[in-house]
Amino acid sequence: MPSAIAPITNRFSQRVIRDVVGSLTVGIASGYAYWHMVHLPSIEQWRAYDKKVMAETKIIHDAWAAEQGNSFDHLLGTDNESISSNVGGSLNSISAIKLRAIAADLEDNAGEASSTHENASTPTPEHHQFGNSDSLDSHLLQDNSLSRMDAKQTGNIPSGGTSSLIGPISLSPLPLSLDASNLSFGVNPTLHETNSESDTFEPDLVIQQSLLSAILEPLEGAHPWKQNSLSSSDQELFPNQESPLNSFSAPSEKSSTWPQRRKHFFILSSAGKPIYSRYGSENEVTELMGIFQTIIAIVDDDSDDGDVINSFRAGTHLFVFKIMGPLYLVAVAATGETEEELKRQLEYLHDQIISVTTQTQINRIFEKRSNYDLRQLLTGTDVLLSKTISSFRLSHLHLLSSPSNVFINPKLRGKLHKALSSPAQHSTAALNTSSSSMSIPSHLLTTLLTTPSRLISSFRNPVLLHARDIFVIQNLIAAAANGAGFRAGEAWMPVCLPAFDSRGFVNIYVCCVLKCGADSGSGSGVESVFLGGNGVLGDGSAAVAGVRAGGVAASRVQHDEEDVFLVAVSRDREGFFDISEYKEAVFQTLQANGALDELEDALLDNPYRLTDFEGIPSQVRHFLCRNKKKMQYSECRSAPPYTSAGDYDRLQLLYQTLFSKIGKPTESAARPAKLVYLKGTHEAVVYLATSSYDIFAAYHPLISKQDAEDSTRLLYKWIKRMDGHLFCD
């Protein structure tokens, strides 16, 4: 029984083994056969073909690489200079950097290609060090913050009091596009809002793009690389060589250079019609005005939340907007000034327009006719605006909201003040014996004794003028200084003092009581030269030449040799004769007690030198001091290095920075800082606040913080002692 099955099982296993072995053998054999007889020959064939193609490609590639390599050698010189000359002329810095990166990339490729081939020149190692200029990185950093737009709530929204406001709208850092065909500079802004209604911004997005690039295009020319020939301080010193807006009809050949200026001011109506531009011809600025109007309107109109645009930055330029009712004011500056400071300057510019029209009139006009061309009303006032702009560089009145005062001794101050407050009744018989004081006209609001830039004495009966109003008056005198001015005769005119009452006019009386300045006709007074330079007033060209020859230093001594004017503010339109009589009495009194002669001598020593006084620590290079109660400031005479405009500008920027840090609580301290120390590369500046003074002082950059503080405190003691000399009551 068992024998029947056994042989079958054995045979089966034998069969299985034989099949497996057999198929493996056949499979492996056929595999080998395929590999050696089919596959390998075909591979050989492909290799041969590939080799042939490679050889051909290499020939073409090498020829190209040799050519490209040469051009990149040219473009990417080892120093930055050659880059700026090749690229900077037509490009913004950003695209230039972009181009540089791309060029470096390409150049790397070219380098690789050439290294495989002996004939091509191997690039020098510097070429690969694409970051070899330190400035590049900082440029890139800077440009990342390009076009940040803040649309914050500002104080002068008519509705006011709206507490629930949409948060700031920001333009995110922008990707920059480099158009290979013409290397033009474009910006792709993407708007994102912190708030929910982002969809309402959708249509504007593309517009922003075109608008921004449209703005940047003309201003691109302002790139520092392009300005090699003109130093920046030169440009600011002669700010008005070009025909300003008022000489529109005259074609100006140089007008295409206007975008290269570092600081621009534009005033336009809410309809986008130009009112004033510091540089550029009418045709050139009109487009920009339209763009500004649109940008303002995009932020303003789209939402009812009262958001207005404050500022944005594009490259090195800061664009600051100030919306004053129907007037839009725009400052564009590459000077490094802060938004806060530029806004302040725009307010002072606006005051100039108000001073000739009143706020009420402006509002009424634009209510009736939004298309009104305000230039019709402002004919001839460009000189006021230009003068205001040039004063931003020379005076600290705007920063400190207080007029500057001259240094005279308190006894003389007493005499001057007495003459203003109770002028002796003069009679032809006996000038100095009379003790009966004349009655002051009841409509007289206030009297000032002032030079075009500095206050000497004031008599307040009964108003105290704000610094803005004093500036309006001083600017009027300064702007007129070049023409016949107020030197001869008496002037009586309606002026609106914006801080005192922006709704109506008061009448001011101006009469020159002491002629210290040179005759304006001779053009030797730097004051007149400064104005003459802008082509608005006469005898310009000769004067400009004078300043050019005189150099930068001349600009800093412009306070000297100024005429002294008596300015009386009256509310009575018919009050001229009363005031004239009052002035005559004051004048006689001043002459009788010898105050005028003393004043003339005293003005010669102004501004005072640091070295004139024992009490001023020798480390002090320059200082500014504001009396908080009297709201006046005093500045010492600029000594080197601050006699050059560039150095002085830098100092002013530092003071501005200090000023922006004071008076408000910081993150670290809840109370306002009393002492701020700021170290720059060229000087260290200190701000010291006491109960009655704000003191700004400049020192050598290496001075220790302790030394700076100690000597500022010594300076404070001196100022306190000399208060009567420095400020009037």
Added chain:
Amino acid sequence: MSGRGANSRRRPMLKVIILGDSGVGKTSLMNQYVNRKFTNQYKATIGADFLTKDVEIDGKNVTTQIWDTAGQERFQSLGVAFYRGADCCVLVFDVNNSKSFDQLDSWRDEFLLQASPRDPDNFPFVVLGNKVDLEESRRQVSQKRALAWCQQKGKIPYFETSAKEAINVDMAFQTMAKNALDQEADVEL
């Protein structure tokens, strides 16, 4: 004050808005008028373009500030900004496209609503039927029809123009500037 500048009275500036459907030739008209150039290529205006041109009208020099707007609907949220304080409005349609003519009504209404001029009935409009250089067979809006519309809307001046061939372009802008100036003179402040 300074003697110069005071006597040279400024030339008036007129703000002119060009409106109309997308592709009717607003930018081309402006370019032909200002730069005397024409291109067949179509490039959509983004947002708005601004150009100025000095003209002489009845011996008086005037600067026109031309605001060329985008016809596409997506840009029309900018209305108020562009229209505010306009002195004159140019409505443009394509004579070969009757839809662009039908839209004139809404463009006009939109403008009057947004700009809210003091005297809407007498606000200086000008209507331009553009692209008359194309062959007659393609024409969809007859001169009669256009004139009838202009009459009905308060005697708006109508011009058949071609930005390409520079037909009537100067004439149209001259008339527009003149009407705007007349309007200006009427107003007492």
